[in-house]
Amino acid sequence: MTRRGIVTGGMIVTGLALMVLAYFAGAAPWCNTAVECSNPRLEWSPAIFVVGVIVAFSSALYYSMSKSDKK
Amino acid sequence: MTRYAMAVDLNRCQGCRACVEACKIENNTPNAVFWMHVFRLEEGEFPNTKMTFLPRPCQHCNNAPCVKVCPVGARYKREDGLVLTDFDRCIGCRYCEVACPYGVNFFNWRNPEEAWGEYQIPFDDPDLASVTGGAVPPYKNPDHDLRHGPEQRLTSGSAHFKGVIEKCTFCVHRVEQGMLPACVDTCPVQALRFGDVEDEDSPISRFLRDKESFQLLEELGTDPSVVYVGGNPPSSHAREIERPLTGV
């Protein structure tokens, strides 16, 4: 695996991890019968979700824009 | 665990609208906003018409669609059964209003300073002022500046900000002090009852025991906290023959 491949893959995985964590563990739970259902478990989790999306797609920017391997 | 509910006795309601008035005064709701509403319904064709009254507060559903769709959790359900709106958090998207099958939500279309419109009554008339002591409606209820409940959110009263949603709160500011909602307290014929249905000995539990009852739009699965006895659900051919003032 080239360094570029590792970093790109890492960014995608990180982005997806942020999305999954923010959605399932951070944001408000799927219920409508108690006060806690109206609050996120971690405030700003939706922002973290969006950051995760941005990081995942930024991997494409990195992959394309990183310097060519000198042969 | 307390769980509040309201029981409406359709045999007793005679359409005086004292509950509607009491709600308006207690909660300072502005022009054309009626958190409590009483339908005057007519069914059938003359001369075989039937007329009924149907009080319709917010149903404080146990499976509330408005709570589900609120994008920011401003509309929420408390463990004691009340469905309330956090006026600090509401972003005014009005999704709860379109999701509600009962049409109980009101949006603050105007700035609060302009929401009560002009009155025909000349309040600066000296004779009238001597009676009212200079106080000009709407009488501001200071409880509405407080935050309520263990969650400490701004949830009672009306027209706090423009661009937010509001609705019947079961008078949370009164209930927390052990009082009844204004509509229940005011009804001259005790058509409205309110209390803790988890407590088997509460007046409302004893009232509802062994009585046939229905809920509005039961088939939607919203599981309202408002229970109706002594009548039938409105048929789909019922027509409303009295309307409140609707100009905002």
Added chain:
Amino acid sequence: MTVAHSRVNEPLPQGVGRLSRRWFLVVGLATAGTAIGVVGWLVEHEQGMVATGMRDVGTMGGATWGLYISMVVYFVGVSFAGITVAALIRLFNLEHLKGVARMAELLTVVALLLGALAIVIDLGQPLRGLVNLFRYARPQSPFFGTFSLVVSGYLFSSLVYLYLTSRPDAARLAAKPSKLRPLYRVWAAGYEDTPDQRARDRRVTFWLALAILPLLIVAHSSLGFVFGLQVGRPGWFGTLQAPAFVVLAGVSGIGHLIVLAALVRRVLHEEHRIGMEAFTWLGRFLMLLLFVYLYFVVVEIFTAIYQPTVNEQRIGDALLTGEYAPVFWGSVAALALPAVGLAWMAVTRRWRIGWMVAFGALVNLGAIGKRFLIVAPSQTHGQLLPYPVGTYTPSLVEYAVVLGLFSLGALLIAGFMKLFPIVEMEEATP
């Protein structure tokens, strides 16, 4: 090649950097339109949303979602086409469509920006909305998908796609002296036209296209779910909303793209890069989507008239013969006539760009009408409790804001066209 040493600025292709009189006229009109929209929004912000024609449902007899929400759904729908076309070009190597790829991506980005703006405009507390959505948004609300995937994910990924596919052209332009050379140098960000770079770009755009397509389906479906999951709204509640949203999105987007492509082709004299094959392909795609959507309309009408519930009958009557009938039949005609026209052109194999532009514009009018008919009638005529029937007419403020949105879109596209070539440049012959 000693061009880099020349001090004489060369003219840039496709009219980039050259502000013509015609361009000033378009930009002038678009700026005026945008200004009108801004004024309208300021009035609404000052007075409160009473400045619109919206009112509460139920006792107040109005509709609380109106033209603004219709435009949100419409603009997000238009954004569908851009990135879909770009992705299909990449995934299936459709050479003859390359000329429209960049303008399709630009259309997506601009439409999403306008859709996001329309959401913010419709909020009673817009500033709070921007903060509280990022802070508190709940996944249980269908709006979560709209906000996080559509506005954030879809927009960003489309921007990435647009940027990466534009770098080669930026590098080509940066190689020549021109007044915009510093911009292109930054834009190209060190792009070197090597086989390795080109291989990487091919790989990246392929996988990006593959990742964006499911995002797109989820995004448009979540918008459909905003309406389709509401059990208390006859006319909204149903399984067809999400698929119908996706298909009508395609219709409005491809229609828009056809109009834009024809405009660019005429104005920039790009007949060789935007050829008839491109229009034929777009025309066939649009025709297919229209037939699918008209099939949905037939299914909807039939279901609404065969054995409707009392509430659905009330809405159905209002749409087919009542208050909303002019908008309904007008929209159906605006979708059906182009479908027939395109089918005629497909069968006789005589594709006329002029007619296609007319059809593209017409289907967009039909799409706006249909979006409006999804939003309003279920509120005014679809109350489950016996409230009387309501009414909704957009106010001048709402029309002004909508004009401002379209004008802003035109402004953004016109501005882009003077900074960067909107049609992918052919590779320079050495």
